[in-house]
Amino acid sequence: MKFINTTVAALCITSIFFSCKEKEAKYVAASSETENVFASTAKIPDNHFLGDQTCKECHANQFNLWQGSHHDKAMQEVSDSSILGNFNNVKFKSQGITSYFYKKGTDFFVNTEGPEGTYQDYKIVYTFGIKPLQQYIVQFPNGHYQCLRTAWDTEKGKWFDLYPDFKVVHSEWLHWSRGGLNWNNMCSDCHSTNVRKNYDFESHSYDTKYALINVSCEACHGPGKTHVERATLQGKDYTFSGDLKMTVGTAPKDLVDQCARCHMRREQVSEHFNFEGTMLDHYFPELINTRTYHPDGQIMDEDYVYGSFIQSKMYHSGVTCINCHDAHSLELKFEGNNLCAQCHVPDTYDTPSHHFHSNSSEGAKCINCHMTGKYYMGNDFRRDHSFRIPRPDLSLKYGTPNACVQCHADKDNAWAWQEFKKQYGEPDYKHFSELLAPGLVGEEQGLGALQELAKDTLYPDIARASAVSGMGNYFDTNTINNLISFLDDNSALVRGATLDVLGTVDAKDYVNYLLPMLNDEKRTVRVKAFYTLGFLDEIQIPDEYNAVYKKVKKEFDINLKSTADFVGGRIKRADYNLKKGDLQAAIRGYESALEIDDINNIVRTNLANLYYRNKNFIKAEDTYKKIIELEPDYSITYYSYGLLLAELNRVDEAIKQMHLAIKHGPENIRFYYNLSLLYDKENNLKQAENIAAKGLKLDSNNESLLYVLAYIYNKGNQKNKARNVAAKLVQLFPDNAQYAGFYNQLNTVN
The missing domain is CATH 1.25.40.10 (Tetratricopeptide repeat domain)
Incomplete structure (x- = not known):
């Protein structure tokens, strides 16, 4: 009998072999036409951005609406007028840390715990936001700028902890002085205009630049230089000719995508945003998963709106952000149910016969039933933009939220479901969540449900792509063969999700299906295809793909460079090296990930497994022991450590570790x-x-x-x-x- 060693299976890249020899393999040659449509990676000079005062000369009304908005105040230099918090010798204590806010002359300071666990004085250099909170930024060595965890509640007029129930020690990545609250990589791209992060991997330093400090007119509309030159030259004869973005002529879904780059949780692919191509040439949105969303797609962690909105019927009916929000002030266009009444007839919907609540009550407000929300960052209530009908029946099955019991806190889901049926009857429609949820929670019939959802183009693309992503949890030959068909899907989200799944398996038998993806019209998809093809050396690339392979290689290298300051980016580089068969480079990559997040035990577990594969048993054992020290209740570590000890023929010790594994993971x-x-x-x-x-x-x-x-x-x-x-x-x-x-x-x- 053999031990089944699943240690290696814990790696981000798993070696599983499949065959599709029964399928006809075809090469699709690269064409110069395809290459020419690739969006460039050119930087835009800062002097192409002329500033808000220049825009004001011709667009005074729009400027006046924008002035003072969240975009205008997204980031400001410190001054008596920009600082809203109380720095008059005030102390604030949370999680055992006391922060002292004070002024010295015209400068603002905080004394608080720093990255070494000691108290230091820090000068505030920038403010961040205005409502309902304002954050403060401190300059650190090597170009790092850090956002304080303590923020000012601008509505209640008090200091508060962004994460009051979450203890963070000074050595953690999530500590305010480290990666989790680093302005350069977590905030800058969306809070300023024409940002270049300029991260240097070797020195772990930044030289971040921007053209304008805030979310200016040109952050949305693009650099104004060409527009102003044409308007000045042509005078009264000027005719708009596409020299700006986000105009009245922009198609609804294109407009949403252009807003989305800063209003979504995403993976960055390009080094900087240059307004060329589309959103998917620069970013790939996080799909519906059980880390960020409930299994039915409702918000759980922060998704920044886009991932929810594109689930909705509103989006698919051509509704955009600016149908509800003023494009410049960002305020709602109408109060209360009048906002929804723009499209939904009040006599049908704004009546007790529809909502079964007293008029003017909280239960009669459309948003309280169809846009539930959560507090993020301590005091910022954000609504779910998937605009869904409450489904207590799904809550009973999958533990998902519903608006009914969120308001009727003294009732349960069973009551809500009975009331729903009494008032509306059984649902006569099928929402995508009925297929997505069983697959994401791992039900026995989950794979079939995900496959049905992925194939049905009537459902939202993000739901279909999420179903494809979920299919990755059901690896077998048929699943992989079914996935291949989605490489030809009309949705770039679906194609990208397919490549993400195929990137986690050995896809050598599918090379002829993967090579054409290097010609995809979206950079994010091309880069994912290149990663998936990582097992190929350049000399193995067919002649007809040589040119495009080299072009996409540059895009992939830029992707790795632009994410090298993230743990995930360093892991991706390590896993790519693992695909290449370079175990030593993969080990160095995981070690470098621990350099910026020393207590990340997902990284450490994979590193221990790589040491194990490399037969560096001493390092592997030390690493397992460190994980156990940090997380003594994590059963898988005892199991993996036990397998290592069995390999070393230290059977008695291995038995002890396996018993501990069962103790902490008896299921x-x-x-x-x-x-x-x-x-x-x-x-x-x-x-x-x-x-x-x-x-x-x-x-x-x-x-x-x-x-x-x-x-x-x-x-x-x-x-x-x-x-x-x-x-x-x-x-x-x-x-x-x-x-x-x-x-x-x-x-x-x-």
Whole structure:
């Protein structure tokens, strides 16, 4: 019997081999026409951005609306007028840390805990935002700018902790002085105009530049130089000719995409935004997953609106941000239900016969039923823009929220579902969440539901792409073969999601399907294709793809460079090197990720596994011990450490670790399987039998445990018991020749 070592499977890149030889493989040659439509990576000189006062000369009304808005005040230099917080010798204490805010002359300071765990004085250099909170930025060495975790509540007039229930120690990435609240990589791209992050990997330093400090007119409309030159030259004869972005002629979905670059949670691909191409040439949005969303797509963590809005019928009906929000002041265009009444007839919807609440009550407000929300950053209430009908039935199945019980806090989901049916009847429509949720939570029929959703183009692209992404949790040959068809999907989100999944498996058998993706019209998709093809050396690229391969390689290198200050970016580089077969470079990549987030145990677990693969057992063992020290309740570490000890033939120690794995993760069948084998290795068949039997109490039909139990019975000369278990295996898995042979062998032995 062999130990099944799933240590390697914990890596971000998993080696799984599939075949699609039954499919006809075709090359699609690269064309110069395709290459010519690739958006460039050219930088825009700062002097092409002329500033708001220049815009004001011709667009005074728009300027006046914009002035004082969230965009205008997105970032400001420090002054008595820009600072809203109380710096008059005020102390604020949270999570055991006392921050002291004070002035020295015309300068503003805070004394608080720094990155080494000691208290230091820090000068405030910029303000961030105005309502409902204002943050403050401190300059650190090497070009780093950091946002304080303590912010000023501009509505209640008090200091508060952005994360009051979350203890963060000074060495953590999430500490205000480290990566989690770093302005250069977390904030600058969306709070200023024409930002170039300019990160240097070797020195871990920044030389960040911008043209204008805030979200100016030109942050949305693009650099004004050409527009002003044409208007000045042509005078009264000037005719707009596409020299600006976000105009009255911009198509609805294009307009939403142009807003989206700063209103979504996303992966950055280009080094800087230059207004060329589309949003998907620069960023790829985070899809619906159970880290950021509830399984039905409702907001959980912050998604910054776009990921929710493109789920909605509103978006697909041509509604844009500016149908509800003034494009320049950002304020709502109408108060209360009048906002929704622009499209939804009040006599039908703004009436108790529809909402079943008293007029003018909170329950009668459209947004309270169809746009529930959450508080983020301590005091900022943000609404879910997926505009959904409450579904208490899905709440009962998947634990998702619904507006009914959020208002009626004394009631439960069962009550809400009965009331819903009483008032509206059973839903006569199928929302995509009915297919997405079972797949994301891992239901038995989840894969089929995800496949149905992914194929149905009537559903939103983000839902379909999320379904494709979720299919990655159900790896088998058929799943991978089904995924290949989505490489030709009309939606770039779906194509990108498909490549993300294929990038986690060994896709050598699919190379002829992947190569054409280097010609995709969207840079994000091309870069994902290049990563997925990482197992190929340049000399293996067919001649017809040489030119485009080299072009996309430059885009991929820029992608790695632009994300090198993130843990995820460093991991991506490491995993790419792993695809290339360069284990040493992969190890160095994971080690560099720990340099910027030393307590990230996801990174450390993968690094331990790489040390293990590299047969550097001492480092692997030390790394597992460090993980256990930091997270003593994490069962998988004990398991992986136990496998390492078994490899080193330190069986007694391995058994101890496997018992700890079961203690902290008693539901994991694999722990019982390997512990049973460890006892077998010591020839302690009684304990091996007991452990296998305990595991089978959790899953009586578990294939691996049944086989190991039959093996142990046979080895212990308990032939009848062995035959009984082997017979069950044959019954459960009639197509498995190994089990049939084992059963026949047992029946021929006296």
